[in-house]
Amino acid sequence: MDEVKGENERLKLLLARIAKDYQTLQMHFFDILQQEKTRYTDTASSNQPKDQEPEVLISLSLGITSIDQEVGKDEKKNSNLSNGRLENEKLSSTGELSLGLDCISEPSSTENMRNASSKNSIAQELKEDQQPTEIWPPNKLLKTVRSGDDEVLEQGPLKKTRVSVRARCDTPTLNDGCQWRKYGQKIAKGNPCPRGYYRCTVSPSCPVRKQVQRCADDMSILITTYEGTHDHPLPISAAAMASTTSAAVSMLQSRSSSSTGIGISASVPISSSIATNLHGFNFSTLSQTSRPPQFYIPNSSISTSNSHPTVTLDLTSTAPSTSSPLGRFSSSFSSTPRYSATCLNFSSSSSASLEPNALQPFWHGYTGYNNYGTSAYNQNHIGYLNSTGKQPALQEHLFQTYMNMNQNTSQQPFKETIEAATKAIASNPNFQSVVAAALTSYTGDGGGNSGDQNQGVGNSSCQKMNWDESLRANPLIYQSSQNGIGCGSSFLNIKSSSLNSPQQSGLTLFPTSLQLSAATKSSAASAASADNSDLLKL
DNA sequence: CGGTTTTGACCGGCGC
DNA sequence: GCGCCGGTCAAAACCG
Numbered sequence A: 001m002d003e004v005k006g007e008n009e010r011l012k013l014l015l016a017r018i019a020k021d022y023q024t025l026q027m028h029f030f031d032i033l034q035q036e037k038t039r040y041t042d043t044a045s046s047n048q049p050k051d052q053e054p055e056v057l058i059s060l061s062l063g064i065t066s067i068d069q070e071v072g073k074d075e076k077k078n079s080n081l082s083n084g085r086l087e088n089e090k091l092s093s094t095g096e097l098s099l100g101l102d103c104i105s106e107p108s109s110t111e112n113m114r115n116a117s118s119k120n121s122i123a124q125e126l127k128e129d130q131q132p133t134e135i136w137p138p139n140k141l142l143k144t145v146r147s148g149d150d151e152v153l154e155q156g157p158l159k160k161t162r163v164s165v166r167a168r169c170d171t172p173t174l175n176d177g178c179q180w181r182k183y184g185q186k187i188a189k190g191n192p193c194p195r196g197y198y199r200c201t202v203s204p205s206c207p208v209r210k211q212v213q214r215c216a217d218d219m220s221i222l223i224t225t226y227e228g229t230h231d232h233p234l235p236i237s238a239a240a241m242a243s244t245t246s247a248a249v250s251m252l253q254s255r256s257s258s259s260t261g262i263g264i265s266a267s268v269p270i271s272s273s274i275a276t277n278l279h280g281f282n283f284s285t286l287s288q289t290s291r292p293p294q295f296y297i298p299n300s301s302i303s304t305s306n307s308h309p310t311v312t313l314d315l316t317s318t319a320p321s322t323s324s325p326l327g328r329f330s331s332s333f334s335s336t337p338r339y340s341a342t343c344l345n346f347s348s349s350s351s352a353s354l355e356p357n358a359l360q361p362f363w364h365g366y367t368g369y370n371n372y373g374t375s376a377y378n379q380n381h382i383g384y385l386n387s388t389g390k391q392p393a394l395q396e397h398l399f400q401t402y403m404n405m406n407q408n409t410s411q412q413p414f415k416e417t418i419e420a421a422t423k424a425i426a427s428n429p430n431f432q433s434v435v436a437a438a439l440t441s442y443t444g445d446g447g448g449n450s451g452d453q454n455q456g457v458g459n460s461s462c463q464k465m466n467w468d469e470s471l472r473a474n475p476l477i478y479q480s481s482q483n484g485i486g487c488g489s490s491f492l493n494i495k496s497s498s499l500n501s502p503q504q505s506g507l508t509l510f511p512t513s514l515q516l517s518a519a520t521k522s523s524a525a526s527a528a529s530a531d532n533s534d535l536l537k538l
Numbered sequence B: 001c002g003g004t005t006t007t008g009a010c011c012g013g014c015g016c
Numbered sequence C: 001g002c003g004c005c006g007g008t009c010a011a012a013a014c015c016g
Helices: A002-043 A069-081 A084-092 A110-119 A122-128 A236-258 A273-282 A325-334 A360-371 A376-385 A393-407 A412-427 A429-443 A450-461 A467-473 A509-521 A530-537
Strands: A056-059 A102-105 A162-168 A180-187 A194-200 A209-214 A221-227 A265-269 A299-303 A310-315
Touching (some): A236 A310
Parallel strands (some): A162 A310
Antiparallel strands (some): A056 A102, A194 A209
């Protein structure tokens, strides 16, 4: 532990130095940028007025790429001259690690610039710790200095914040791991498709509701809007959604609190773990895993223009995002360009450095899910999830193929960055809070027994599946949906090719937490490498 | 029989 | 005040 702490300190210093260098370069860059901008506004403003708009970027991302400052600089230049999304990419491609509910705007002022840089400074984040993330609305909007952690709810008669998810889904509803009861249906204006109203039935008093409606423009797009917070423990997949929506709400609230509160509907290219998680548990049905790459960074938006402030996560892109940091990130890490990287596979350094069998206890833990039907809650969900009663062989085959793809690709070049990323992530308070939220949701009162631990995964992730065999052969946990409908949830897609390859380590964000939890419980210190010490503290 | 879905009725907010 | 609309209620139907 001492060694680890010492190494941690050294890395922190290194990061701080890098961040400082980056800031210096960034300052220099923006000086140049300002000069160029003045020229561009004269020559090219009419051609790309939109590109010149300062876009508010919400980044809940694990950005990690080159540390080459000059490259980052160049990218920044390009991005500022092209669009804000690229700017976001730039921010994540400067070797810095960020996982926070950060909202930044394309820096068009030194003030923004400072915040943009500070946003990416781990060292600074460590110093500022819980300081609310600065959010910068477009220049058009009045800017106010954030006065605190004011919530949206405090801004007048605003109703509950909503999180809307747009996703391609062939099935009537997305399966998010929760139990829902339909209590109404309406034909909404401007959409021939009826809107379904659902409420969570896991707990009778649960206030969470969701609305499901097909997009009028594209029937293949399903718009699911969540509202409220669960008041009960959740299955792991539902916990992921809860955490995701919670984080999205936090983003909105954070953003809103720093804005003037006037109507805002900003396009928000979002490179977020939120989106990633949504991918993780909503959009990795097997049919999708066989599709072309769909790990794109969704366009998302935040709207506070109505009484229901809404975060919209648009996960409907069909083309692989080559400009998104996570897109690159994902294909880099998961090395599954042909398949939908439904989870953010930022590999933990622990798994990256694991011995081939290091995860065995973990997976043995999973095999324990064969016995998970011991609690009423558990059984309840088993029934729910077993409603289809079958596990198509095709799915298994696809996952096998999926796994093989993973195993045949090398991630070694990223190992070091992965390790660095893991440390930075683990030390990021925002990340910790998200993971803590997930764990809290997952473990309920936090003192859940191993049965609870197991049931969460087992329930949400598998049906009549021989876990022992399936996990060994193909440790992908996936979920069929209720009644065979609904987009499957596979946020637990643990591409744990690390079972066989120490270089492979596709552990998703939440599964990583899960793994740590499981590993801890099973006394498997395998996952508890030094680099995950911070996570373990959670 | 209990849980879920369907569907018309009802209610409140909002704009005109 | 009226109508529209989104959202909810609740009885009946449905389902396993």
